[in-house]
């Protein structure tokens with residue numbers, strides 16, 4: 001099939017889906033592109049697009065010997081992360097966006113956006129990308145169509161989701177509903193104007209209309225701002241669908257554990273951005289006899305099944321993982337997936353032999369690199385070679401340890417849920433909640449230090465309920481209520497057990513209190529043994545923490561005092577924490593579920609006794 005967009009005219013729509021054709025026409029009339037191109041998702045098409053991106057200087061082709069069919073992109077230095085300040089939930093009523101979201105009246109916002117999008121694709125190609133999140137043969141497939149003027153977005157979406165001809169055919173056959181997701185770099189080209197390698201706009205707007213279930217994203221080409229199937233659809237819009245349809249859309253990984261007794265367990269875990277989901281999802285166990293397989297590393301959709309069991313799927317098809325800290329020592333499974341090629345790296349450093357490098361990738365630091373901003377770099381440089389939010393975008397089926405169940409539209413039954421954050425103090429390595437509602441309380445009060453995954457200050461502790469603070473598409477109190485009411489559909493015996501983890505606690509000398517990464521398999525083993533009722537724990541006011549003897553520490557060079565420092569519940573630290581939780585809860589006003597207020601009261605009482 002020839003790739004018709006290069007210099008061609010508008011191609012006829014390859015679908016009879018009247019609603020879709022009308023929307024594409026309406027958008028084209030507004031954004032006034034030079035041409036409209038319907039993306040088919042083929043390899044030949046992707047080759048033509050990446051060739052073009054290489055010619056335009058957006059992509060650098062990497063050394064095919066070491067990184068086959070792989071590319072590096074370098075963004076505008078002002079377009080390196082999600083922009084939470086510019087992310088909006090424009091529900092009809094402000095109340096429905098809640099205090100955790102930015103809000104503007106939807107008709108006012110539409111007017112503003114129409115102004116920005118008018119003519120915004122002049123001189124460019126408008127790509128139409130039909131995609132599906134989750135399985136195409138699911139009972140009710142979740143379709144979307146992203147319109148974008150960025151070929152980098154097309155090529156990245158091809159990795160992150162199922163896109164193209166087959167999806168469009170199914171959408172057409174079902175005359176299916178879909179989420180219209182409109183994206184523009186906001187960088188029209190005048191006649192004869194030469195393009196820059198990373199076009200974008202200094203003004204950025206990431207906007208969701210929850211009642212309409214539509215997305216408008218303007219001005220950024222980066223990650224969660226621009227690959228609209230990911231955070232915008234699969235979390236913000238999907239959380240609204242989930243509220244209305246009785247399921248959950250969560251910022252979670254899914255992993256499968258097989259014990260030495262050959263029993264299998266599925267665990268999901270919610271950690272904020274850049275707090276360890278991809279690493280835990282690709283866990284390389286350091287203890288004997290345990291096997292780990294991956295189902296997902298960032299987004300999980302869950303629903304209670306016919307038997308009252310909680311079933312989970314990963315709606316994505318790729319990894320958009322944090323590069324720095326991902327290395328042969330810490331995450332060899334990710335490194336093996338990346339080494340197979342077919343990847344797009346963004347804001348990493350380049351080695352002299354046409355490969356990529358980032359902090360933590362290898363124990364040995366190269367003598368010379370080109371940093372993510374194109375400058376010469378040596379180990380003596382005072383800046384990092386890769387941007388701290390540099391990313392690899394890699395097809396998930398390149399993971400050797402991908403579980404077969406990834407392909408099952410019915411998903412897997414979750415038996416434990418972990419909530420975790422990045423906290424230097426206060427929060428123990430692992431704590432089991434007292435029960436389901438207490439576990440929701442743990443999730444609702446989750447806190448973490450901010451990271452480079454979002455623009456703004458790094459290292460400030462903030463509350464991040466269920467690691468969903470930037471992704472809840474509606475009122476946060478309603479979201480917590482949804483978690484509570486949904487579980488009435490569950491078989492209470494089969495409700496997952498909920499745990500709180502913290503891989504990032506520090507010791508007095510500033511080092512990590514727990515070695516993390518592969519050693520987290522020891523914590524996972526304790527979690528499973530708690531499900532089985534075979535591991536000991538001590539009851540504390542916040543929940544059950546391991547005794548030194550109940551954690552498998554075989555072969556680990558840690559003293560009992562060091563282990564104690566990792567799992568300790570310090571009453572003084574918790575006095576400050578209770579204050580923080582109190583302040584957080586006061587921000588919900590009337591929308592905080594009474595059950596959770598009761599949980600806080602109970603926690604305070606347990607500390608007082």
Ligand SMILES: Nc1nc2c(ncn2[C@@H]2O[C@H](COP(=O)(O)OP(=O)(O)OP(=O)(O)O)[C@@H](O)[C@H]2O)c(=O)[nH]1
Nearest residue numbers: 273274275276277278279322324325453503516517
């Ligand atoms: N010390 C320590 N660092 C970790 C651990 N797990 C992950 N990290 C580091 O945390 C950073 C982010 O980890 P990821 O696993 O990519 O985070 P994520 O939650 O998948 O992030 P998003 O893709 O932004 O949602 C990386 O630099 C990791 O090296 C751990 O167990 N201990």
Ligand SMILES: O=C([O-])CC(=O)C(=O)O
Nearest residue numbers: 082223224231273298453
């Ligand atoms: O959305 C992104 O840009 C990357 C991501 O997973 C996150 O920030 O949680």
Ligand SMILES: [Mn+2]
Nearest residue numbers: 251273274298
């Ligand atoms: Mn994420």
